[in-house]
Each structure stands twice: as C-alpha cells, then as structure tokens.
Amino acid sequence: MRSQSQLNRLALPIDDVGEQVLEIILDNDTCIILGETGCGKSTQIPQICTRLQEPGQIAITQPRRVAAMSLAMRVADEMDSEVGDKVGYRVRFEAKCNDDSNIVYMTDGMLLREAINDGFLTKYSVIIVDEAHERSLHTDVLLYTLRLAQKQRKERGSNPLKIVIMSATMNADLFSQYFDNAPIYLIKGRTFPVEVLYAEALNGDGSDYVYNVLITILQAHEREPISDDILVFLTGREEIELTAAKLKDVNQKLSQKMAIYPLYAALKTTQQQKVFESAPEGERKVILATNIAETSLTIPGVRIVIDSGKVKLKTFTAGDGIDVLRVERISKAQAAQRAGRAGRESSGKCYRVYSSKDFDRMQQSSVAEILRSNLSAVILELISMGLRNVKSIKLLEQPSAEMMESAERQLKGLGAIRDSKNGKKLHLTEDGEKMAKFPIEPPLSKVLLGSCSLECTEEALSVIALLSSEELFLQSDDDSVMVTRRKVASNEGDHVTMLNAYNLFKAEKKKKNNNNKNLAEWASQCGFNLRALVHAAKVRKQLREIASKEELAIKSCGVDRERLRKSLAIGLFMNACEYDNQKNAYRLLLSPHTLVRIHPSSVLSRSRPSHIVFSQLLRTTDLYAKDVSVIDKSWVESAISEFKRRK
DNA sequence: GAGCACTGC
Numbered sequence: 216m217r218s219q220s221q222l223n224r225l226a227l228p229i230d231d232v233g234e235q236v237l238e239i240i241l242d243n244d245t246c247i248i249l250g251e252t253g254c255g256k257s258t259q260i261p262q263i264c265t266r267l268q269e270p271g272q273i274a275i276t277q278p279r280r281v282a283a284m285s286l287a288m289r290v291a292d293e294m295d296s297e298v299g300d301k302v303g304y305r306v307r308f309e310a311k312c313n314d315d316s317n318i319v320y321m322t323d324g325m326l327l328r329e330a331i332n333d334g335f336l337t338k339y340s341v342i343i344v345d346e347a348h349e350r351s352l353h354t355d356v357l358l359y360t361l362r363l364a365q366k367q368r369k370e371r372g373s374n375p376l377k378i379v380i381m382s383a384t385m386n387a388d389l390f391s392q393y394f395d396n397a398p399i400y401l402i403k404g405r406t407f408p409v410e411v412l413y414a415e416a417l418n419g420d421g422s423d424y425v426y427n428v429l430i431t432i433l434q435a436h437e438r439e440p441i442s443d444d445i446l447v448f449l450t451g452r453e454e455i456e457l458t459a460a461k462l463k464d465v466n467q468k469l470s471q472k473m474a475i476y477p478l479y480a481a482l483k484t485t486q487q488q489k490v491f492e493s494a495p496e497g498e499r500k501v502i503l504a505t506n507i508a509e510t511s512l513t514i515p516g517v518r519i520v521i522d523s524g525k526v527k528l529k530t531f532t533a534g535d536g537i538d539v540l541r542v543e544r545i546s547k548a549q550a551a552q553r554a555g556r557a558g559r560e561s562s563g564k565c566y567r568v569y570s571s572k573d574f575d576r577m578q579q580s581s582v583a584e585i586l587r588s589n590l591s592a593v594i595l596e597l598i599s600m601g602l603r604n605v606k607s608i609k610l611l612e613q614p615s616a617e618m619m620e621s622a623e624r625q626l627k628g629l630g631a632i633r634d635s636k637n638g639k640k641l642h643l644t645e646d647g648e649k650m651a652k653f654p655i656e657p658p659l660s661k662v663l664l665g666s667c668s669l670e671c672t673e674e675a676l677s678v679i680a681l682l683s684s685e686e687l688f689l690q691s692d693d694d695s696v697m698v699t700r701r702k703v704a705s706n707e708g709d710h711v712t713m714l715n716a717y718n719l720f721k722a723e724k725k726k727k728n729n730n731n732k733n734l735a736e737w738a739s740q741c742g743f744n745l746r747a748l749v750h751a752a753k754v755r756k757q758l759r760e761i762a763s764k765e766e767l768a769i770k771s772c773g774v775d776r777e778r779l780r781k782s783l784a785i786g787l788f789m790n791a792c793e794y795d796n797q798k799n800a801y802r803l804l805l806s807p808h809t810l811v812r813i814h815p816s817s818v819l820s821r822s823r824p825s826h827i828v829f830s831q832l833l834r835t836t837d838l839y840a841k842d843v844s845v846i847d848k849s850w851v852e853s854a855i856s857e858f859k860r861r862k
Numbered sequence: 863g864a865g866c867a868c869t870g871c
Binding site for chain 2: 278279280306307325327328352451452479480481506509511527529540542653683686754820833837839
C-alpha cells in the first residue's frame with residue numbers, strides 16, 4: 216500500500232521506467248544509470264533496490280554531506296519512516312542509522328574510510344555511487360576499491376556486491392569500460408529550456424573578464440524583467456567584493472535598483488543565508504558567486520545566469536611538489552552546469568561572457584581531481600587495504616607515472632612504506648599502519664607520531680586539527696582584533712600562534728557554557744573564524760579517539776612549545792627552508808633552486824628566521840609558504856640527508 | 863603592501 220507521503224510526492228520521470236531499472240540492476244553485477252537533472256534517481260533508485268530483496272544494506276554515496284543528509288530525510292519521509300530507522304545517513308561527525316536500516320546515504324569519503332577497515336565492504340549488498348560525473352577524488356578512489364571488492368567477493372564465493380553508478384549524461388563510456396562494459400541506461404530529466412547568449416564581440420584573451428562581466432550585468436539588468444534574479448559566476452572573493460562595490464556605486468544613479476548578494480565559502484554563514492531571502496520590494500536580486508553556486512548551493516528564483524567562463528583551480532605538480540592556484544578557463548560541461556542553474560524552476564537565459572568560438576575551444580570536461588592532486592594519502596590508503604604494487608593500481612583515469620612516483624617517494628621519505636627484500640612489493644611499516652588510520656595528510660600523521668616520543672601530542676592534535684580546518688584568522692583592522700592578535704602571536708611561528716588561539720577558544724567555551732550566541736560575539740571581537748574553531752574541535756576529538764585506539768601515548772608539553780616545533784619538523788622535514796640573504800627569500804633544503812616567500816598572512820612574514828618549516832606551499836602571485844614555524848637546522852638534517860641518499 | 867576556488871575523511 217502506498218503511504219500518504221508517497222501519494223503526495225510529485226510524479227517523477229523515473230516512475231515510468233522503474234521496472235526496467237530494476238531489471239537492469241537485477242541482471243547485472245554493475246550498471247551505469249545516466250540521469251538528467253530532476254529525474255528523481257537519487258531518491259528513487261535506492262528504493263527500487265530494496266525490491267531486490269538482497270540481504271545486506273544498500274549504500275548510496277554523495278560527494279557532499281548536506282546532500283547525503285537531506286536526501287535521507289526526503290526518502291525516509293516518502294517511506295513513511297523516521298530518519299535513522301529504515302533509511303539513515305552517515306557522514307563524518309554525524310550519523311543517524313542503525314544496523315537494520317535498509318538504505319544508508321553517506322558521503323563517498325565515509326565509505327572509503329570504511330573500506331580501509333573492511334576492504335570487502337561485507338555489510339553492503341548494493342552500493343550506489345551518485346554524482347560520479349563530478350569525479351571527486353573520493354569518488355574515483357572509491358570506484359577502484361569497489362571494483363576490487365566486487366571481484367574478490369566473487370572469487371571467494373561470498374555474498375555478491377552489486378554496483379550502480381549514477382552520473383549526469385557525460386563520460387558514460389569511461390565508467391562502462393572501467394566496469395567490464397557494464398550496460399548504460401538513460402533516464403530523461405525534467406528541466407526547463409535555457410537560452411544561451413554569447414558575447415561574440417569579445418576577442419577571447421579574457422584579460423578583462425571581470426570588467427566584461429560587470430558590463431553584462433548592467434545590460435541584463437536593463438533588458439530583463441525585474442522579477443528575474445541574476446546569478447553571476449566569478450572566481451574568488453576579491454573579484455566578487457570588487458564587483459559588488461562597483462555595482463553599488465552604479466546603483467545610486469539607477470532608478471531601478473539592484474540588491475547585491477556576494478556568495479563564497481569563506482563568508483560567514485549568516486551572510487551566506489541572505490541569498491535565500493527575497494530582495495527589498497521593487498529591487499532585482501543579483502548574486503555574485505564562486506562555483507559554490509554550481510553544485511553546493513541551489514538558489515531559488517534564478518532565471519538568468521551570467522557566466523565569466525573562468526574558475527579558480529588548484530593543480531599539484533609532481534615535478535616540484537608545488538600546488539598552483541590559478542584562474543583557468545572552464546570546460547564545456549561546466550559551462551552547461553552553470554547555464555542549467557537558470558532552468559531549475561522555469562525557462563531561463565544564460566549570458567556567456569565569451570564568444571561561441573571561445574566556447575568551441577574549451578575542453579569537453581574538466582580535468583578530474585585525481586589527475587591534479589598530491590596522491591600520497593590515496594596511495595597510503597590503498598596500500599593499507601592490501602595493495603602491494605603501486606603499478607597495479609588502475610584508476611578510472613590514470614595519473615601520470617610521475618604523480619604516482621612522487622607520492623611513493625613521499626611515503627617512503629616519511630617512513631610509512633618500504634620495499635620488500637626483492638624490491639618488487641611494497642609494505643606498510645609499523646608507522647605507516649598507524650598513519651593510514653588517521654583521516655589527514657601523511658606528513659601530518661607523521662607529525663602526530665613524532666609528537667608521542669616528544670611528549671606533546673595534546674598540542675600536536677590541536678595544531679593538526681586547525682590545519683585541517685578553514686582559515687582561523689579573519690581579516691580585520693578593528694582595535695579589539697589587533698589586541699587579541701598581539702596576545703596570541705608567537706615568535707615561534709604560526710603553529711604556536713594557532714595553538715594559543717585555540718586554547719583561548721577552549722577557555723572561552725567553558726566560560727560561556729557553550730552558549731553559541733555569546734561565543735559568536737566573542738569570536739567576532741577577536742577576529743577568529745568561529746566555524747573553523749568549532750570544526751577543529753570536532754576533528755581534534757576524532758583524531759584523539761583514533762590515537763588512543765592505536766595506543767599512542769598522549770601527553771602534553773605544557774609551555775615547552777619547542778617540543779611541538781620539533782614534532783612538526785619530523786613530519787614536515789621535506790618543507791624545511793633556509794634563509795638566503797642575497798635573495799631575501801627562502802630556499803628549500805631539498806631543492807635549493809626553489810625560492811619561497813613567507814605568506815603575508817603569517818606572523819613571521821616580517822621576520823627572517825634562518826630556518827623554517829611550513830605546512831603548505833602554494834603558488835599564486837608568488838610562491839608562498841603558509842603556516843610557518845621557526846626550527847633549528849639540526850632537527851631536520853639527518854632526515855634530509857637520508858632522503859637524499861635514497862633518491 | 864601583500865593575500866585562498868570548492869569539497870571531504
């Protein structure tokens with residue numbers, strides 16, 4: 216019998232083909248389901264899978280937490296059940312599900328973590344990977360482990376694993392080939408037509424794209440009905456704030472006003488939420504967003520999209536081990552995704568601030584994250600799942616040999632893996648086994664291990680948790696902020712400074728009895744990013760739990776922060792630098808030709824200690840070291856000469 | 863006087 220909420224649910228395109236979908240899943244170990252936006256696949260296919268009557272849970276993965284949680288709530292409602300009962304979700308720090316839940320929504324990273332402890336993923340009979348076309352790092356690695364688990368379960372004659380890959384209509388063949396030519400099934404969607412307009416007069420060098428976007432906004436505002444909201448895609452905070460200021464300037468001369476809403480991840484949550492409010496009576500809503508509005512946030516009311524054609528993208532280069540963050544041209548698929556944002560509720564328009572020739576020159580799809588990331592964490596995870604040969608790893612798209620070797624070299628340098636005696640296989644060391652248990656980058660888990668013998672693990676845990684969170688210090692020149700900044704600043708560097716700030720936060724949290732409103736006020740007076748502190752506290756708790764499970768000695772160094780800096784030097788020795796007087800810059804001890812500057816946001820940016828380590832190296836307008844600590848050269852010398860010897 | 867896109871375990 217159908218429940219009330221099922222009857223109330225709007226008919227979806229997938230309803231007409233439910234039986235066919237069931238049959239395909241039934242007949243195949245793996246299948247690819249292509250669903251256009253609005254076809255209902257994410258909510259309906261897991262429910263269809265329950266009709267397979269396989270023992271074991273049905274998992275469905277999402278790249279983002281919010282999606283996993285809200286989908287679980289919707290489906291629970293459709294099944295006339297509470298979340299956590301028949302339908303549940305599991306994301307980091309939060310779970311609502313039990314062993315009897317039929318359907319579990321989760322993040323792909325969460326399932327990947329589970330696979331590290333149980334490579335066969337025995338408790339699942341069906342695993343559905345949703346949004347596979349986004350090609351997140353976790354999705355790609357998960358697909359590899361699923362392929363392996365399915366094969367191994369078959370070989371052992373244990374319960375079979377069904378895999379369903381769900382994707383937008385692109386790159387389907389890639390998924391199919393990866394899974395032994397798995398069948399592809401297409402479900403039509405329900406979206407509205409979007410008219411695409413090109414700026415044919417632009418010559419394509421794109422140098423003035425921010426200015427061109429500004430002009431396009433003003434033109435659209437003049438031409439289009441005032442009730443149509445405009446969503447503009449730009450690349451970053453600075454650009455967005457600049458454009459917002461200019462628009463507000465122009466606005467004063469206009470009789471028909473615009474209401475401007477900036478939108479990017481670093482914005483305070485309360486300010487982000489403003490885009491969901493309606494504009495003042497008679498004004499047009501104009502949202503200036505980064506690609507946060509491409510997938511993470513859907514804003515109702517948008518009928519016009521203005522697309523700069525640009526995106527800020529981080530790319531790791533294996534040769535020198537440097538992350539580069541730069542503005543790049545988007546892909547055709549990304550342009551389509553942006554345009555689609557205008558057709559969610561009714562027909563819309565997309566102004567592309569580039570010519571159709573520029574569009575033709577774009578790549579079909581964006582470079583997958585796995586092809587532009589440092590792979591050391593991925594490789595360590597796979598080896599801990601039992602892989603013994605890096606060359607046997609076959610991913611959906613294979614990163615270059617250089618990328619793989621760079622990761623292997625880093626892990627060997629950290630003492631996480633070593634070659635077997637005949638040099639053909641890789642083994643986890645005792646340290647490596649522990650490091651793989653922590654959901655952090657290998658250099659940081661090495662810092663954590665190092666902190667145990669130096670008896671400063673309490674401090675290392677705080678610092679590592681903060682390094683895994685957003686930027687802690689907000690930009691501000693308020694007096695109260697400067698006072699706090701001076702209070703926490705340490706001449707030992709950013710890590711100790713962060714620790715000081717975190718300890719202030721802990722004390723304040725106790726004092727304020729966890730009252731969120733008071734804490735928010737306090738944080739804003741101090742110029743601290745409360746979201747970062749709260750997140751760090753959760754991460755710290757999780758890391759500490761893993762550390763005690765792994766029976767690490769958790770001790771505190773009290774005020775002796777030198778021990779903390781020594782631990783940092785152990786894990787980050789590859790990032791040790793020496794000051795060069797002539798160049799007024801730093802040189803990496805491991806590659807002296809590389810000149811590095813201390814990032815302007817660092818407490819050490821105006822001092823010149825002779826030796827430093829940093830936790831991040833990023834090329835933007837210059838090559839910057841971020842999160843820097845003062846060290847003594849002797850702390851890293853032996854690790855560095857050992858690393859050079861091996862190379 | 864400079865300066866970080868977005869996710870996630």
